Amino acid sequence: MVPISWYLMLAALLFAIGTIGxxxxxxxxxxxxxIELMLNAANLTLVAYSxxxxxxxxxxxxxxxxxxxxxxxxxxxxxxxxxFRSRRTIDVNRxxxxxx
Amino acid sequence: METLxxxxxxxxxxxxxxxxVAHRSPVYATMxxxxxxxxxxxxxxxxxxxxxxxxxxxxxxxxxxxLFLFVIMLLNLQKASAAAGRRGGQLWVALPGALLFVGMVGxxxxxxxxxxxxxxxxxxxxxxGLATALFSDYLLPFEIVGLLLLVAVIGATVAARRxxxxxxxxxxxxxxxxxxxxxxxxxxxx
Amino acid sequence: xxxxxxxxxxxxVKYAVMFGVFINVAPIMNWVERRAxxxxxDRPGPNRVGPLGLFQPLADAAKFMFKEDVTPAAAxxxxxxxxxxxxxxxxxxxxxxxxxxxxxxxxxxxxxLVVAPVDTGVLLFLALSSLAxxxxxxxxxxSNNKFSLLGGIRASAQLISYELALxxxxxxVLLPVNSFRLSDIVAWQQAHVWNVIPQILGFFVFxxxxxxxxxxxxxxxxxxxxxxxxxxxxxxxxxxxAAFFQAEYTNMAALAALGVTLFFGGxxxxxxxxxxxxxxxxxxxTLVAKIGVCMAVFVWVRWTFPRFRYDQLMRLGWKxxxxxxxxxxxxxxxxxxxxxx
Numbered sequence: 001m002v003p004i005s006w007y008l009m010l011a012a013l014l015f016a017i018g019t020i021g022x023x024x025x026x027x028x029x030x031x032x033x034x035i036e037l038m039l040n041a042a043n044l045t046l047v048a049y050s051x052x053x054x055x056x057x058x059x060x061x062x063x064x065x066x067x068x069x070x071x072x073x074x075x076x077x078x079x080x081x082x083x084f085r086s087r088r089t090i091d092v093n094r095x096x097x098x099x100x
Numbered sequence: 101m102e103t104l105x106x107x108x109x110x111x112x113x114x115x116x117x118x119x120x121v122a123h124r125s126p127v128y129a130t131m132x133x134x135x136x137x138x139x140x141x142x143x144x145x146x147x148x149x150x151x152x153x154x155x156x157x158x159x160x161x162x163x164x165x166x167l168f169l170f171v172i173m174l175l176n177l178q179k180a181s182a183a184a185g186r187r188g189g190q191l192w193v194a195l196p197g198a199l200l201f202v203g204m205v206g207x208x209x210x211x212x213x214x215x216x217x218x219x220x221x222x223x224x225x226x227x228x229g230l231a232t233a234l235f236s237d238y239l240l241p242f243e244i245v246g247l248l249l250l251v252a253v254i255g256a257t258v259a260a261r262r263x264x265x266x267x268x269x270x271x272x273x274x275x276x277x278x279x280x281x282x283x284x285x286x287x288x289x290x
Numbered sequence: 291x292x293x294x295x296x297x298x299x300x301x302x303v304k305y306a307v308m309f310g311v312f313i314n315v316a317p318i319m320n321w322v323e324r325r326a327x328x329x330x331x332d333r334p335g336p337n338r339v340g341p342l343g344l345f346q347p348l349a350d351a352a353k354f355m356f357k358e359d360v361t362p363a364a365a366x367x368x369x370x371x372x373x374x375x376x377x378x379x380x381x382x383x384x385x386x387x388x389x390x391x392x393x394x395x396x397x398x399x400x401x402x403l404v405v406a407p408v409d410t411g412v413l414l415f416l417a418l419s420s421l422a423x424x425x426x427x428x429x430x431x432x433s434n435n436k437f438s439l440l441g442g443i444r445a446s447a448q449l450i451s452y453e454l455a456l457x458x459x460x461x462x463v464l465l466p467v468n469s470f471r472l473s474d475i476v477a478w479q480q481a482h483v484w485n486v487i488p489q490i491l492g493f494f495v496f497x498x499x500x501x502x503x504x505x506x507x508x509x510x511x512x513x514x515x516x517x518x519x520x521x522x523x524x525x526x527x528x529x530x531x532a533a534f535f536q537a538e539y540t541n542m543a544a545l546a547a548l549g550v551t552l553f554f555g556g557x558x559x560x561x562x563x564x565x566x567x568x569x570x571x572x573x574x575x576t577l578v579a580k581i582g583v584c585m586a587v588f589v590w591v592r593w594t595f596p597r598f599r600y601d602q603l604m605r606l607g608w609k610x611x612x613x614x615x616x617x618x619x620x621x622x623x624x625x626x627x628x629x630x631x
Contacts, residue, residue: 002106004217005209007143010110012205014117014136016198021121023194029126029172033133036164037117040140043156051147052218056230059149060238066159067245071252073164077171078256084175085262127369127431134424154413162420163450169427170446173439227409227470 007048015041028080028090032073039069106146113139126172130165137161148220151227296399304405308385311578315585316539317347323589330593357528362433365525369432374526374533377425381540384418387411388547389473390557391573392565403557403570404473411470415548416457419503422541423449426505426512429534430522441521444600445505445512451607452502452509458615459495462622463552466631472548476556484560486553488631492618493553495611497587500545502607504538506588508595509603516597546584547577554580 014037021034043062050058080090087095116135123129137160144153223229234242321336321344328335336343361370391403408414423446430442463485464470467478479485486493502509513521523534550556557573564572598606625631 002103002146002217004215005212006106006110007147009206009209010113010143012202013114014140016202017114017117017121019201020191020194020198024191025121027126029168030121030129033120033126033129033168036133036160037120037136040137040160043152044140044143047144047147047149047152050149051220051224052215054218054221054224056224056233059152059230060234062149062152063155063234064241064245066155067249070159070164071248073167074252074256075259077167078260080171081175081260090175127366127428131369131424131428134421150408150410151413154410154417157417158413158420162417162423162453166423166427166446166450169424169431170443170450173427173431173443173446225409 004048004052008045011041011044011048013041014038014044026091026093028083028092028095029077031092032076032080036069036073039065102146106143109139109142109146112136113143127169130168130172133168134161134165137165147217148225150225151230296397300396300399300401301405304401304403305386307574308388308390308405309382311574312382312385312540312543313536315543316536317351319539319542319585319589320347320350320535322585323592326586326589327593330590351532354529354532359528359530360525362435362525364434366432366434369428370525371530373425373429373432374530374537375425376428377422377534377537378540379425380418380422381537381544384415384541384544385547387415387472388544388551388556388577389476390577391570392557394566394570402473403573407471407473409470411472412460412464412475412548412552413470415544416453416460419541419544420449420453422503422537425534425537426522429526430512433522433525435525437518437520438522438524441512441514441518441524444518445522448502448505448509448511448603448607451604452499452611455495455607455611455615456499456503458612458619459492459499460548460552462489462492462615462619465619465622466626472551472556476551476558479555480558480560480563482631484553484555488625489553489618489622491614492622493549495615495618496549496553498606498611500549501588501591502603504542504545504588506542507592508598510597511600511603514597542585542588543581546581546588550577550580550584556580 018034018037018041021037022031025031025034043065046058046062046065050056050062083095084090089095113136116132116139119132120129120136123132137156141153141156141161144150144156324346325335325343336346339345339349361367386405387408389402389404394401394403406414426445426449427442430438430440430445433439463475466482467475469475475485501507505512511521512518513523515521518524523531526534557577559572559576562572563569622631
């Protein structure tokens, strides 16, 4: 039997890797991928705790997280397409019109 | 047996997630994300949530990530991304921060010991229980998520819509989109 | 899985049976397709190798093996080599949840005649088959060729769009049965009526969507030989091309198996209730025969319809099939509530 802490440890690792990606990548899509990674790490934690507590609320939250992730991906990618159309890049450092 | 499966897929998940973050090519990063998602789906099944495992593959791997690939190919990001590397400065903040986080979590578990996983109850695995909870206690969140998806669909359609000819230029002269210091715009598509 | 080796052996045997059925689909269909299209177009077709050209698939296989395997110099090597393998992977895993006979009792053990009797049943099928799109997209991308890339982009948008309608039409079948398991769905149809009768609308949506999901004409836009010169597999030759070929036909057979199980009673026949080994054999033969009929329809449709234009394809998927499948879902839900099903 695998102890629950192994699952949580793995989730923490994935989350940390995702955070590094989200902070250091400049390509908008790569940042998005890293965020998906972080969401997945959170999902893994939720399912692990749901198993440990014998409560299915955790699983339900994962279900909702997936739906929200789908919505987020659709809107985010649509925004990237729109940005790419006008700026010809999705390098986030170059999207600095709002900065002064 | 279970431990072996866990170790294999945990290792796979970590390795592929490193590729997601580190690989320069967005296509490789996206494909590695599929491997990560698949590994996590296997872990879901191992934890007694086969429904979520199937959903993970169906929704994430089967739809969301395909959307990523679609956009990457549509924008032909291969060339655009070649210049976009990493920022050294942020890496030196992110890496210690991430290590600190993992170290802290590890320390907590090390101090707390490793409690064995609770035995799987039939109640937890059953789809019927999940569905009943979803459509009774969590009906309101469920409906809100439905609404959210609808809004997302409309929002995505509007955002990605190609503006009718001339409309964008009337709002803002084209040159204004190019920020100061940018090199002149080139056609990204060769 | 922990309950000992007899289960594992039984699973392996069951997988071997299904694998044996599905691996032979491609060579047989190769012959059927070419002969049938020749018949439809009023020409003889391949008739030189063996009686009626029956050994043509063997000759083709030999040709595939001895052809040169070309990798374009500009291709993304790793992804290019991976794509055909990825095509085969979902093709040979999805059929594990399709039941092919009544429960069999061997040495006091009840063995359900389905390779993987899992609770998530249909969902697993849809999940695995949704991974098929990666092989097309990667093949198109890795070939580093304009036509292939266009084919890959088309494939990704097409498969996602039609997956929705497909999933919703499958969902409607599950409503009265109250289960994701295909064996429960077969049992329900044995006890009541084949689903195609109350859910003819859902069946229609499923049929059209499965043509699109398998990239068959009239929806073969990802390959479209006359405009994209074979699209995503333009660059592939020899055994790698054969792998795509095999995957396409196996996917067709797997979707046909799902379709007959959902809408035409699967392995069961109305009024026939055999058990034991006889039941198992009759069940398997019935299932294969039904799949065969479905494949014949696939071939028939392919050679009688012209190809859709891409915008027509998208319009059909989103503006016709999706609303129809939702309408079907509501109708079935209402009928289930009213107790008619």
